[in-house]
Amino acid sequence: MNVRKRIPIVVLAVGGLVLSACSGGGDDSDPLETLDIMAPFYSEVPPEEDDPIDEALSELVGHDISVQWVPHSEYGDKVNVTLAGDDIPDVMVIEDKNQSFVQTAEAGGFWDLTDYLASGDYPNLVAENPEVQEATSVNGTVYGVYRARDVIRHSVILRADWLDNLDMDPPETTDDLMEIARAFTEDDPDGNGEDDTYGMINIEWPAAIGTGSPYDAIEVWHGAGNVWKDEGGTLTPSFETPEWKQAVEYEREMVENGYLNPDYATMAPEDWNTPFLNGEGGIIVDVQSRASQLVGLFKEQDPETFDQYVALAGQLEGPNGTYSMPTPGHKGILAIPKSGVQTEEQLEEVLTTLNNLNSTEAQNLMNNGIEGDNYTVEDGVAVRDPERQDFTDQVTGAWAQLGMNVAGYNAYPLAKETEFEQELEDLRLDLQSEDLENAVFNPAASLVSETYTTNGVQLDTMIADARIQYIDGQIDDAGLQDVFDQWHSSGGDDVLAELNDLYSELD
Amino acid sequence: MTTVLKVDPEPPRTRPGARRRRFLTDVVRYRWLIFMMLPGIVYFVLFRFWPMYGAHIAFKNYIPFLGIEGSEWVGLAHFEEFFTNPDFPRLLTNTLIVASLSLFIAFPLTIVLALLLNELRLTILKRTVQTLVYIPHFLSWTVVVSLTALLFAIGNGPLWTFFNDLFGTDSNMLADPDWFRPLILMQMVWKDTGWGTIIFLAALAGVDQEQYQAAIIDGAGRWQRVWHITLPSIRPVIIILLILQTGRFLDTGFEQIYLMSNSLNRDVADVFDTYVYFTGIQQGAYSYSTAIGLSKALVGVVLIFGTNWLAKRFNQQGIF
Numbered sequence: 001m002n003v004r005k006r007i008p009i010v011v012l013a014v015g016g017l018v019l020s021a022c023s024g025g026g027d028d029s030d031p032l033e034t035l036d037i038m039a040p041f042y043s044e045v046p047p048e049e050d051d052p053i054d055e056a057l058s059e060l061v062g063h064d065i066s067v068q069w070v071p072h073s074e075y076g077d078k079v080n081v082t083l084a085g086d087d088i089p090d091v092m093v094i095e096d097k098n099q100s101f102v103q104t105a106e107a108g109g110f111w112d113l114t115d116y117l118a119s120g121d122y123p124n125l126v127a128e129n130p131e132v133q134e135a136t137s138v139n140g141t142v143y144g145v146y147r148a149r150d151v152i153r154h155s156v157i158l159r160a161d162w163l164d165n166l167d168m169d170p171p172e173t174t175d176d177l178m179e180i181a182r183a184f185t186e187d188d189p190d191g192n193g194e195d196d197t198y199g200m201i202n203i204e205w206p207a208a209i210g211t212g213s214p215y216d217a218i219e220v221w222h223g224a225g226n227v228w229k230d231e232g233g234t235l236t237p238s239f240e241t242p243e244w245k246q247a248v249e250y251e252r253e254m255v256e257n258g259y260l261n262p263d264y265a266t267m268a269p270e271d272w273n274t275p276f277l278n279g280e281g282g283i284i285v286d287v288q289s290r291a292s293q294l295v296g297l298f299k300e301q302d303p304e305t306f307d308q309y310v311a312l313a314g315q316l317e318g319p320n321g322t323y324s325m326p327t328p329g330h331k332g333i334l335a336i337p338k339s340g341v342q343t344e345e346q347l348e349e350v351l352t353t354l355n356n357l358n359s360t361e362a363q364n365l366m367n368n369g370i371e372g373d374n375y376t377v378e379d380g381v382a383v384r385d386p387e388r389q390d391f392t393d394q395v396t397g398a399w400a401q402l403g404m405n406v407a408g409y410n411a412y413p414l415a416k417e418t419e420f421e422q423e424l425e426d427l428r429l430d431l432q433s434e435d436l437e438n439a440v441f442n443p444a445a446s447l448v449s450e451t452y453t454t455n456g457v458q459l460d461t462m463i464a465d466a467r468i469q470y471i472d473g474q475i476d477d478a479g480l481q482d483v484f485d486q487w488h489s490s491g492g493d494d495v496l497a498e499l500n501d502l503y504s505e506l507d
Numbered sequence: 508m509t510t511v512l513k514v515d516p517e518p519p520r521t522r523p524g525a526r527r528r529r530f531l532t533d534v535v536r537y538r539w540l541i542f543m544m545l546p547g548i549v550y551f552v553l554f555r556f557w558p559m560y561g562a563h564i565a566f567k568n569y570i571p572f573l574g575i576e577g578s579e580w581v582g583l584a585h586f587e588e589f590f591t592n593p594d595f596p597r598l599l600t601n602t603l604i605v606a607s608l609s610l611f612i613a614f615p616l617t618i619v620l621a622l623l624l625n626e627l628r629l630t631i632l633k634r635t636v637q638t639l640v641y642i643p644h645f646l647s648w649t650v651v652v653s654l655t656a657l658l659f660a661i662g663n664g665p666l667w668t669f670f671n672d673l674f675g676t677d678s679n680m681l682a683d684p685d686w687f688r689p690l691i692l693m694q695m696v697w698k699d700t701g702w703g704t705i706i707f708l709a710a711l712a713g714v715d716q717e718q719y720q721a722a723i724i725d726g727a728g729r730w731q732r733v734w735h736i737t738l739p740s741i742r743p744v745i746i747i748l749l750i751l752q753t754g755r756f757l758d759t760g761f762e763q764i765y766l767m768s769n770s771l772n773r774d775v776a777d778v779f780d781t782y783v784y785f786t787g788i789q790q791g792a793y794s795y796s797t798a799i800g801l802s803k804a805l806v807g808v809v810l811i812f813g814t815n816w817l818a819k820r821f822n823q824q825g826i827f
Contacts, residue, residue: 107570
């Protein structure tokens, strides 16, 4: 009898337990004990909770820091899911201004930091490049401390031995690049007597525009602007400029002539280095750090001759002038949701902690690791201990990615293992300052159009797909025009109008 | 179990008090059955019914920070936007084609394979083949797509060479829009046909062996036995699975399509499921993508009732 009566109670109890477990959380306005941060990682495995860096940082800032590491490939999805859930961290890395972020921010879900950061109370959070901070804002309102990154990263990476064999120089102009791509394809650059090489290596790029793809770079070099182009005070989408057309025709010519790998539209990104290493293709247009990566891979194959394979060239002069493609200069922001940090006192605490995370000491911890453990300092440069490479990889692949360094980067520079690598590093820095002078920034970076936040992904996909289809010869000029018309009618016109309204208010 | 439940005749439903007492007696009598059902009930309440509460964000402009209740009510605006979207006809066509491939080709193939397996008389061979065809089901789509990429790799992929030699072409199947659907179908068939046979094999095991013996004596050949005995015997199972299958008609599967699509084949690749991912998860348009999901579910319900009704029209057993 007793057992029978208990059954419904058990049902209720079990159900109730599970339900209450779903709706956890609380609202305490006490000082924060633990600072919860959500951030992406790029290393193979994320650092463990309370790893040595975490402990050292926690001690340094006087707060227990707890980072929820999310694989970078699924970070964007995770942010959207987290924003829709209950368990919101105190600090969140926001990588792009998508709908869920903008809507949440405009509804008051994130602290407006514009005045706090401008006040100068947090000296390490005062932006060295105010334009970059402006670009991370939502129409001028700053919702976070940005993660500063190099402004110039793109370059042309070539097989140095092939250039030598053919007696050619690294390219200066886009015409040079075409000629080198031709020679790499047709003139047997590896001298084996067989027609087994091609010029440039491209990979399948996510269907988006203005995301640092080789196509984007070539368009900027031709003078098409950077996503948007200011023409007489109004913004025009760069794909509607004649220079853009010229650039895609250039790319189409490369494909038609077989100067590109045949699977350029479907090759997996992680395979990008392989044809270069194997001597199938000889040109990669990508970030400079890929050059050092390739040098490292060649060194693994042959420590004697590794310095003969990689040549690094700066961005190219186009037919219409010299333009170079910058990065946005940031990789998103560290925003502070109001659901976790509820009072102004708590906010000030969090900002103080972020300020401390930008001190030189913290920068060393986050970018180099633990001095005396995985690196030592010699003549002001950090020398890594190869025995502790796994730990170093974890630091550089995770903690370094969290770094903001908005007020400048003062950690020890890294010692290069060999003279060649040091030369490459010096060349990289030279090219950076040279290309910075011609950088073409996206004039609409800070502007958030409502239609774009709701339809942006489709609009961008439309253009990015049409670009590849045109290059591939699947569609012709008329087909391209159809896609542009469709872009205009399915929201593009609204985006244009909204952005131009905001743009005219800027000045 | 059904016989146990049907032992008691329906009580006369006169007084509500008696009904309640009757209910309690039932609860007491079948307490262990009810107890065993508990996990299932909890599962459905928690993961199927409770989330439905959230489905009404399809009629709102849902902003997580404002909460479900706090978000603005916009009525059918999201549905209107979806159905008038210029992408809609394309998404619908692609979804219907992929769904039809699965329903009209992959599904019958399952039955064919089950019949073939059933005809194998050597038990060890039958078991081995069965196990081998189940295996692909346990691979994730990511693995299947990676395998496809290897098999169709330009220059050295064995299937790339095979098909290009066969048709005298020089195409990159992974990017060619004309090849997208054949590839999807091949993957679907390879991955899940074997797994799908399980239920049919179970049904086939229940076919009365005496009928076969009688048919053999009457001089029926293998084909005649399959056609006149085996197929009619498993027809109820086929019908039920078909009805269930049509309910999932528009679920073309997100992972497979998403992983197989690229800039050159996206025109034929985009389906509702990938569109929901792009808008809902990538762009954070929760309300909009919920509206799409609801529309899809509605179509699923209509299809289930429709096929069920049809099945009954033709004097077959439906599922309800």
